[in-house]
Amino acid sequence: MNEDVALAPARKAVLSRRVRLLVAATIAYNVVEAVVAIAAGTVASSTALIGFGLDSVVEVASATAVAWQFSGTDPEARERVALRVIAVSFFALAAYVTVEAVRSLLGGEPAAHSTVGIVLAAVSLAVMPGLSYAQRRAGRELGSASAVADSKQTLLCTYLSGILLVGLLLNSLLGWWWADPVVALAIAVVAVREGREAWRGDHCC
Template sequence: MKDQQRESNLRKGRNLQTFNIIYDSMEVLVSLIAGFSSGSSALIGWGLDSVVEVISGSTLWWRLNGELNDISKKKVQRRERITLFVIALSFFLISTFITYDSITKLINKEIPDWSTAGLIILLVSLVVNPFLIWFKYKYGKKLDSKELIADSKDTFVCLYQTIAVLGGILAVHFLDWWWADPVAALLIVPYALKEGWEAYNNGKNVKTE
């Protein structure tokens, strides 16, 4: 019989991931539309990174839901392995696109247009992400879940990226630093490559016995 307290925490963790997936999907939609319409590499890169956050959040939901439904450990491990490889590939593709797009705009000295929608979603994320970080860490500790604790750290880095992208957009608009936007986008690349490599290695290390 499943421990009632653990089951309660699993449900709360799953509900948290449900909210996370919905919110990150909204981030993706708004930031990509705003990024492509304004020509902002930073917003596009931030939006693409949020795509990976949706994939990661969906994986955690899948894993928590699986335990709630008493699926076998072997099935959980198989899901984790496949999804980690998908996440790794996504990060590598995103890094390639952001690098190409940012360098092209630096060479051509392209200046992005102002985006009110982009500014709003960034400001909202500055408020939402700290709460997500705290609750993910809280339930990660309660469930002894390395995945949730790691995801809380992932969201913390996303908060850093939000500040960097917001700074780039404001610098372009108020200081006329045309190069600030693509540079802010390039700041995302080292993180994306690091996370992609870690996801790949973690996927290799998942046992499917």
């Protein structure tokens, strides 16, 4: 927590409650997103789409860690553990996606067109920025590195949605099959960077 700014207890309670509500909304959306993305990615043999779905699983783990932190009477005492969970989740995602993307590139197996994946990426591109901004704003005022880290996890989903959308469209419209695993590798690189920041607690404020 940022100790330089003292918040009134009433304001602190309001912000904590807001973070919990935003975290709950993030979890609910990402559960749906993960199921749809992984199912569509499996059908289309799309490493990028499956990786996007797994990122949603990571976001659920991250948001759950923050929800656990703020469910206690002393969130500050739980912050370091929450940050570690967020970081490890990022690293696990990066490792899996990298392996699958390299296998796809070496094997040359093209991903099929996925209308469901394209629609999902477009919807996430519209929904995620608002959730991320609201949580980041509340987390910064509260001085919570874990809340800000989780908001960046949500913002990462926005970037990945855009990258995924481009990759799926290139594959569908131009037949650039290699765009799918390349996009997956981009997802892995960003995940490693965010994981390192979470591990160091560099997200606040």
